[in-house]
Amino acid sequence: MTVTATPHVPDAAPVRRPAHVRVVWLLVLLAVLCAVMTASLALGSRDVAWADVFSALGGAENTLEEAAVAKRVPRTLLAVVVGAALALSGAVMQGVTRNPLADPGILGVNMGASLAVVTGIAYFGLASASGYIWVAMAGAAVSAGFVYAVGSLGRGGATPLKLALAGAAISAALASLVSAVVLPRTDISGTFRLWQIGGVGGTSYAQLGSVLPFLAVGAVLCLASARALNSLALGDDMAAGLGERVALVRAVAALGAVVLCGASTAVAGPIGFVGLVVPHACRLLIGVDHRWLLPFAAVGGAALLTAADVIGRIVARPAEIDVGIVTAIVGAPFFIHVVRRQKVRSL
Numbered sequence: 001m002t003v004t005a006t007p008h009v010p011d012a013a014p015v016r017r018p019a020h021v022r023v024v025w026l027l028v029l030l031a032v033l034c035a036v037m038t039a040s041l042a043l044g045s046r047d048v049a050w051a052d053v054f055s056a057l058g059g060a061e062n063t064l065e066e067a068a069v070a071k072r073v074p075r076t077l078l079a080v081v082v083g084a085a086l087a088l089s090g091a092v093m094q095g096v097t098r099n100p101l102a103d104p105g106i107l108g109v110n111m112g113a114s115l116a117v118v119t120g121i122a123y124f125g126l127a128s129a130s131g132y133i134w135v136a137m138a139g140a141a142v143s144a145g146f147v148y149a150v151g152s153l154g155r156g157g158a159t160p161l162k163l164a165l166a167g168a169a170i171s172a173a174l175a176s177l178v179s180a181v182v183l184p185r186t187d188i189s190g191t192f193r194l195w196q197i198g199g200v201g202g203t204s205y206a207q208l209g210s211v212l213p214f215l216a217v218g219a220v221l222c223l224a225s226a227r228a229l230n231s232l233a234l235g236d237d238m239a240a241g242l243g244e245r246v247a248l249v250r251a252v253a254a255l256g257a258v259v260l261c262g263a264s265t266a267v268a269g270p271i272g273f274v275g276l277v278v279p280h281a282c283r284l285l286i287g288v289d290h291r292w293l294l295p296f297a298a299v300g301g302a303a304l305l306t307a308a309d310v311i312g313r314i315v316a317r318p319a320e321i322d323v324g325i326v327t328a329i330v331g332a333p334f335f336i337h338v339v340r341r342q343k344v345r346s347l
Contacts, residue, residue, distance in 0.1 A: 015233040022286045026296065030078050033080070033303040039310050041069050078203040079301040079309045079323070082268045083216050085260040085281040087301020090275020091282075091294055092222045092257040095229035096250050097148075100280070103260040104140075105272030106335070107167035111174040113265035118181050122189055129267060137160045137214070137262030144258055146170060159177020172308040198271035198324025200309055207267055216264035219298070221256025225249060226290040233288070273331020274301050280334070304330075 039055050048056075048065040056069035086104060093109075095104035104110045116139025120126035126135065147170050151163035182188060228249040232241040236246050264271070282296040305323060308330070312321035 014170075022296075023338035025285045026074060028300070029296065029299045029303065033299055033306070036303055036307045036310060037076055037080065040079065040306050041072050042243055042309055044068065044072065047319070056132065061231045074203045074205050074208050075200050075309070076113065076306060078200045078208055079306040080269065081208070081212065081215055082200065082264045082271065083274055083303070083305025084193065084262045084298040084302070085218065085273040086271060086305070087247060087297040088294055089257040089260040089264075089278035090223050090301075091290070092225065092229070092299040093275065094279055095225075095290055096253050096257070097163060098233065101161075101164040101275065101335075103275070104257075104265075105171070105270060105275035106164060106276060108146065108147045108171040108174060109140045109144045109261045110265050110270035111178070112146075113137070113138055113140040113172045113262045114270045115174050115178050115181070116142075117266060118178050118188075120182050122154035122185050129207050132266040133211060133214055133263050137259055140262035141255075141258045143174065144171065144254065149187035159323060197322040198327070200268050200324035201320070201322075202266070211263050211267045214259055215303040218256045218259030218263065221252055221292055222260065226294050229253060229290040230288075230317050234291075269324060271305070271327055272333065273327045274305055277331050277334050278304055308333035 006319040038053070040055075042050065046065065046068050048069055052063065052065040053069050056066040058072075083186045089109075089236075090103045093104065093107065094100060096102075113136035117126070117132050120131065120135040126132060147163065148168045150170065151159075151166040154162070170203040228239070228244050231242050231244045232246065232249060234242075239246050261275075274341055278300040279293065281298045282293055282300055286296055288290050305327070309323045312323055315321060
């Protein structure tokens with residue numbers, strides 16, 4: 001029995017939106033992001049009044065409420081930048097592979113970064129955030145390359161279904177290796193059990209500052225590839241005919257996505273489904289032009305992850321649910337929906 005899938009070509013039935021409609025949606029999305037950021041500062045195990053929020057943002061920490069808000073600021077900022085990075089990474093991966101199922105979690109990139117970080121701590125004594133970031137990016141790159149190589153085997157090359165299956169299988173294998181490394185090490189098992197779930201709690205300004213340069217570089221590489229990704233959506237031959245250097249475009253865009261994914265995983269753990277859900281939702285709003293899609297995905301990812309963090313704090317008070325669990329609850333049904341929409345047949 002062989003399984004074939006109809007390749008996903010985003011521009012086969014393009015959704016076109018006038019520029020003013022896109023601007024309106026961008027303003028709406030920015031307003032939503034501002035609202036969830038404000039909620040992230042005000043809501044938690046201890047709710048605070050709006051006056052305390054504004055006082056704390058002005059530097060005051062005279063009351064327990066103001067101190068609580070001050071501690072939530074770096075957490076909120078990390079949720080914003082990690083959400084933006086994961087959504088932007090997912091949108092670029094979908095554009096590079098022309099695969100609607102592409103996502104850092106589904107394709108095993110997050111788990112590759114996780115294994116690299118865990119191995120570095122357990123066997124090489126890594127203890128700094130900057131060290132985590134470097135090994136996480138290396139692990140993400142190796143995992144992404146391996147998944148693409150496996151998914152390209154056989155007739156038809158790297159089809160969406162084969163890449164998704166290869167990513168799922170390799171993710172499971174890498175997760176088993178992570179457990180094999182962590183379980184015998186009681187000194188790190190507790191910390192990394194929480195880290196593997198994915199979360200933004202306990203963040204400091206130092207951690208945020210260490211990851212921002214890497215995220216900025218990754219974002220620049222991805223955004224600079226936007227126009228070329230539009231050409232790739234027409235097919236490699238057509239893109240080459242339009243003057244694009246296809247291999248170089250893929251390499252630069254993939255490098256940007258891997259940097260974003262690896263750096264995000266290093267500081268927040270392997271958070272899944274943000275890179276899958278957000279680009280699809282943005283395409284419904286503004287169409288498939290990557291020059292608009294990538295910035296929209298970044299803002300949408302920031303809003304989604306920040307909202308997921310707020311929800312996790314509210315529903316389990318006075319405890320909290322890690323953001324990785326909330327995004328999985330939202331993303332898993334969406335993943336099933338996307339898979340069911342693909343024209344898959346068995347022979």
